[in-house]
Amino acid sequence: MPMISKLMSCRILAVALTCLGSAQTAVAELRVFACEPEWGALVLELVPDALVTSATHAGQDPHHIEARPSLIAAMRRADLAVCTGASLEAGWLPTLQSRASNPAVHDGRPGMFFASEHTTLIDADPSADRSKGDVHPEGNPHFHLDPGRLLEVARALGARIGEIRPAAAAAVQERLKGFEAQWNARVDRWREDAAPLRGRRVVVQHTAFAYLLGFLSMEASADLEPLPGLPPTVAHLQSVLESIGEQAPVAILQTTYQRPQPGEWLAQRSGLPLLRVPSTVTEAPETDTLAELYDSIIAQLLRVAQR
Ligand SMILES: [Zn+2]
DSSP states (O other), X not given: OOHHHHHHHHHOOOGGGOOOSOOOSTTTTOEEEESSHHHHHHHHHHOTXXXXXXXXXXXXXXXXXXXXXXXXXXXXXXXXXXXXXXXXXXXXXXXXXHHHTOGGGSTTSTTEEEGGGGSOOSSOOTTOOGGGSSOOTTOOXXXXXXXXXXXXXXXXXXXXXXXXXXXXXXXXXXXXXXXXXXXXXXXXXXXXXXXXXXTOEEEESSSTTHHHHHHXXXXXEEESSSSTXXXXXXXXXXXXXXXXHHHOOSEEEEETTSOSHHHHHHHHHHOOOEEEEOSSOOSSGGGSSHHHHHHHHHHHHHHHHTO
C-alpha cells in the first residue's frame, strides 16, 4: 500500500478498520488500543504510522460500551493502551483487560496509559455516590476538550511512548514539539475568534462539554440530565423549560452520541436551536483531527450565538 493511503487508513479510528501493515519507520508496529477516539487521534499526531484501534467512536457513549470479542482481541495485540481513566471506562475496561490477558496493558505497566493521571480534573467529589447517578467522583473525565489539559496529556503520552519504544523517543519528541507549536497557535486563534461567546450560556446534557465551555468562558445554564448520567425525564425537562426565560441561553448543546429526543422536546417548546456536535474526533474530514474538532465546535457555537 502506498504510504499516503496507508497514513489515511491509519486515521480511520473505527475498530473494524484497524490499520494493518507495517511501515519501516522508527516506531514500527506500535499497536495502540485507544479507549476513545481522541486518544487515538493524539497518538497519531505523535506516531503517524501507529496501528490504532479505538474501542469507541463519536456515536457511542464512552461511559457504556460492551466488552465485545473484537475489542478483547485488539487489546490482546496492543503494545500500548491509552484511556481516559477517572472511572470513565470503569464499566468495561477492566473486563477487557482481564479477558485479553495481555500483561503489557495491565494497570501500573508502562503500556497502560491513563490520561487523567497527567492532568487535573474539575468537579471532583470523592463523596459522590453512584446510586445518585452515573457520577464522576474523581472529577469530570471529559477533559480532552480543554486545550491546555490536552497538551499536558500529549507531553506525558510522548514521554510514555518513548519509554516503550526508546529507539523512537527522539522522533516522538520532535513531533510533539511540532504539535505543541501548532496547537498553541490554534489556542490563540480560538480565544480570539470565540470572544463573542464569552459570558454566553447553553443548555447542556451531561458534563461532556464542561471543559470547553470553561475555556470559552461560557456557562451551562441548565442540564437536561436530572442527575449526572441519568436520562432526562419529562418532569425535569419541564423545569428546565420554565427556567429558560431568565437564562437566555444561545442553544441546547448535545453530543452526537446522546439521543436527540430530549433536546428536540426542549427546542420545540423553547424555540432555542438544538446544536448536536461530536464530542470527539470522527471519520468525517471536517472533524477527523483534534484541532479540526475544536474548530468545528467553536464555529457552530459562534453561528448559533450570532443568530
Ligand atoms: Zn461523563
